[in-house]
Amino acid sequence: MAFVKTLIRTPWFWGIVGIALLLTLNVIKDPTYLRIGVNSTTGLLAGNVLDILRVSAPIIMIALGMTFVIATKGIDLSVGSIMAVGGAAAMETLRAVEGQNAVGAMFTAIGVALLIGALLGLVNGVLVAVVGLQPFISTLVMMLAARGIARVITGGQNTNATNAPFREISNGQIFGLPTSFVLAIVIVVVVSLIMRRTALGLMIESIGINPAASRLAGIRPRPILITVYVLSAILAATGGLFTVSEVMTVDVSGTGYQMELDAILAVVIGGTSLAGGKFSILGSTVGALLIATLNKTVLFLGVSAAATPAFKAIVIVVLVLLQSERVRNYVLQLGRRRSRKEVVA
Amino acid sequence: MSAPVSSPALGAESPVQTALGRVWGRSQSIIPTLAAVVLLIAMLVYAEIAYGRVFHAGTMSSLLVSFAPTIILAVGMTIVILSGGIDLSVGAVVAFTSVAGVMLMNIGINGWLSIFLMIGFGALFGLVSGILIQYFNVQPFIATLAMMFLARGLASILSTVPVQAPEDAPILLLGTDFKIIDGPKVNDLVLTPGFFIAVLVVLGAFFFLHRTRMGRTVYGIGGAESSAQLMGLPVARTRVWIYVLSGSLAGLAAVVYTAEVGGKAQNVTGIGWELDAIAAVVIGGTLLTGGAGYVLGSVVGSLVLASLWMIITKDGTIRPEYLTIITGGILLVFVLLQRVLTARRRR
Numbered sequence: 082m083a084f085v086k087t088l089i090r091t092p093w094f095w096g097i098v099g100i101a102l103l104l105t106l107n108v109i110k111d112p113t114y115l116r117i118g119v120n121s122t123t124g125l126l127a128g129n130v131l132d133i134l135r136v137s138a139p140i141i142m143i144a145l146g147m148t149f150v151i152a153t154k155g156i157d158l159s160v161g162s163i164m165a166v167g168g169a170a171a172m173e174t175l176r177a178v179e180g181q182n183a184v185g186a187m188f189t190a191i192g193v194a195l196l197i198g199a200l201l202g203l204v205n206g207v208l209v210a211v212v213g214l215q216p217f218i219s220t221l222v223m224m225l226a227a228r229g230i231a232r233v234i235t236g237g238q239n240t241n242a243t244n245a246p247f248r249e250i251s252n253g254q255i256f257g258l259p260t261s262f263v264l265a266i267v268i269v270v271v272v273s274l275i276m277r278r279t280a281l282g283l284m285i286e287s288i289g290i291n292p293a294a295s296r297l298a299g300i301r302p303r304p305i306l307i308t309v310y311v312l313s314a315i316l317a318a319t320g321g322l323f324t325v326s327e328v329m330t331v332d333v334s335g336t337g338y339q340m341e342l343d344a345i346l347a348v349v350i351g352g353t354s355l356a357g358g359k360f361s362i363l364g365s366t367v368g369a370l371l372i373a374t375l376n377k378t379v380l381f382l383g384v385s386a387a388a389t390p391a392f393k394a395i396v397i398v399v400l401v402l403l404q405s406e407r408v409r410n411y412v413l414q415l416g417r418r419r420s421r422k423e424v425v426a
Numbered sequence: 427m428s429a430p431v432s433s434p435a436l437g438a439e440s441p442v443q444t445a446l447g448r449v450w451g452r453s454q455s456i457i458p459t460l461a462a463v464v465l466l467i468a469m470l471v472y473a474e475i476a477y478g479r480v481f482h483a484g485t486m487s488s489l490l491v492s493f494a495p496t497i498i499l500a501v502g503m504t505i506v507i508l509s510g511g512i513d514l515s516v517g518a519v520v521a522f523t524s525v526a527g528v529m530l531m532n533i534g535i536n537g538w539l540s541i542f543l544m545i546g547f548g549a550l551f552g553l554v555s556g557i558l559i560q561y562f563n564v565q566p567f568i569a570t571l572a573m574m575f576l577a578r579g580l581a582s583i584l585s586t587v588p589v590q591a592p593e594d595a596p597i598l599l600l601g602t603d604f605k606i607i608d609g610p611k612v613n614d615l616v617l618t619p620g621f622f623i624a625v626l627v628v629l630g631a632f633f634f635l636h637r638t639r640m641g642r643t644v645y646g647i648g649g650a651e652s653s654a655q656l657m658g659l660p661v662a663r664t665r666v667w668i669y670v671l672s673g674s675l676a677g678l679a680a681v682v683y684t685a686e687v688g689g690k691a692q693n694v695t696g697i698g699w700e701l702d703a704i705a706a707v708v709i710g711g712t713l714l715t716g717g718a719g720y721v722l723g724s725v726v727g728s729l730v731l732a733s734l735w736m737i738i739t740k741d742g743t744i745r746p747e748y749l750t751i752i753t754g755g756i757l758l759v760f761v762l763l764q765r766v767l768t769a770r771r772r773r
Contacts, residue, residue: 156567208758213769217512217567218714218761225701226754232747342575345568355568385586387693391579394572398558401569405562 096350096367103378126257137373138261142320143340144347144369145269146313151348153309154289154357155216160317160344162227163201164337167194167318168325169234175242187247194318201227202314206307231333241330251327261323273362289357343372346393349400458763459711459723466726469733477740483607483615493732494624495679500706500724501631502675507707509668510648510716511566515551515573517699519676522581523547524684524691528591537596545677551577552673556666581693591689600685620682631721640664648716705757706731713764
């Protein structure tokens with residue numbers, strides 16, 4: 082009983098409930114929804130669940146980065162645009178080195194994309210930590226500029242490229258799971274080890290709770306803030322790589338468009354408060370999976386993909402309402418009133 | 427309320443010093459606006475020298491008419507930012523209200539009523555943001571980001587293809603050209619009712635901010651919310667009204683824009699307009715932290731963006747891809763300028 086109680090208290094528990102509900106909805110519409118079959122042309126496993134896992138990989142990446150940014154009481158609105166930059170850089174590099182050793186070309190493309198991503202994150206970090214601008218305005222500027230940078234990189238075109246190993250990132254499978262999903266989980270595990278086995282995670286949280294107090298405690302906020310924004314940008318660029326490797330094309334205005342809300346939503350679903358000061362990596366991962374499921378479900382139920390933002394908006398409004406003190410107090414009062422009645426009875 | 431009361435602490439200094447201090451203090455809040463005016467003039471002069479035909483009634487009128495919706499949005503955004511908030515939903519609200527309004531006209535609702543309803547829909551989105559922000563302590567940018575997604579999604583549920591208003595819809599009257607000056611060849615000064623609506627909005631906002639109690643409260647909330655509360659200003663009510671006003675102005679901008687493009691409305695309209703509006707406000711000298719700024723500055727900011735857009739189209743060699751980078755760059759420069767000035771004032 083105590084176990085169930087703690088489980089219900091864990092924020093990501095409700096994320097899992099949400100995923101289960103959405104999947105049930107899909108199964109009601111089509112009983113074969115969860116079936117996993119073998120694709121006869123590729124010989125790989127295929128099914129809706131695997132699709133969901135594959136498209137969740139980029140969302141997990143940006144949600145992971147956003148988790149730490151929000152934990153420092155910041156926000157990174159540029160992740161969607163940086164995804165486009167990462168994708169554009171990779172596609173252009175693959176085009177430029179075509180014909181060379183395919184694996185080498187793949188690593189060059191990944192390296193270039195992550196490097197450019199890191200640079201943009203560095204700009205965000207310096208603007209927030211050194212110049213002292215509000216995070217949302219620095220990253221809003223970056224959101225604007227990075228979208229333009231993606232266009233400049235490709236010359237305004239939607240560049241496509243061919244590279245077999247790079248294509249495998251999203252289209253291949255490891256142990257029956259989409260490669261991109263496996264990679265995303267590996268990255269999540271590595272990052273959580275870094276955060277929880279070193280003091281970094283603790284310092285991020287302390288900056289989020291009270292930057293002045295943590296400075297007095299000997300934590301220098303600048304390098305940590307910069308690290309957080311660089312990490313977020315690198316992860317966003319990785320997400321961009323996952324996205325473009327699926328179709329081997331970068332859509333400079335569409336790749337990562339409005340994905341920043343997905344990231345924020347995943348983090349909030351995962352129980353990280355927007356007020357900063359704590360983070361839950363597992364929670365954000367569950368949140369990202371929920372969003373991927375929501376995206377697929379809305380499509381599957383025959384609603385236009387352009388309409389999904391409305392559903393996400395409703396989810397986020399409900400979540401922020403649940404986080405608000407007014408609603409909490411109201412619920413607490415209801416509970417108190419009920420228990421008082423029981424006593425009287 | 428309007429005249430600053432000299433604090434006793436300043437009494438020790440000589441009157442000349444206080445006067446100088448006041449001039450210096452005021453000049454610092456006006457420096458970014460002046461910088462924007464200088465930038466605007468420089469851009470226009472550069473464009474005239476480099477490409478010609480800029481100080482030209484035809485060019486000017488097309489510039490003013492096509493930027494009327496941006497100016498209206500920038501006015502709403504100024505009021506929101508003055509209160510220390512932000513409204514990211516305006517672009518999406520424009521999309522929703524224009525699609526919804528045109529569809530109402532198509533199903534036979536009275537044209538004027540539809541226009542009224544468009545503004546009403548905008549106000550509703552603003553009301554929801556305002557309530558979330560004021561009564562549930564949601565950060566403004568999260569609440570309005572959610573409204574942005576809601577409006578954009580609802581617009582897409584209504585229609586993902588362009589919808590066209592009927593030919594006799596009164597909204598088209600707002601897009602008719604009025605020849606003010608009949609110049610030689612194409613050098614006419616041609617303005618539309620939409621432009622005049624924008625002018626009225628600017629004048630109305632100017633009056634609201636500087637001549638009404640609620641306007642002073644807006645500055646008060648942005649300057650120091652707790653002081654405003656202690657002074658007994660109606661902070662809660664005003665804050666909700668600020669977002670209602672911003673939403674209504676977004677609805678009005680949708681009316682003007684829809685009229686200007688001949689009654690066409692689409693769910694993808696207005697992507698990134700909130701950024702244009704924010705950029706216009708910031709370039710115009712309004713502090714992003716709230717409490718200081720001018721609505722006329724935002725008009726100058728909108729015109730800076732308009733002339734930037736004009737230079738890029740006239741030049742032809744600047745690829746349109748650079749437009750967002752340049753806008754972002756200018757925005758950054760002005761935010762940094764504000765940062766430097768506010769840091770100095772605090773010292």
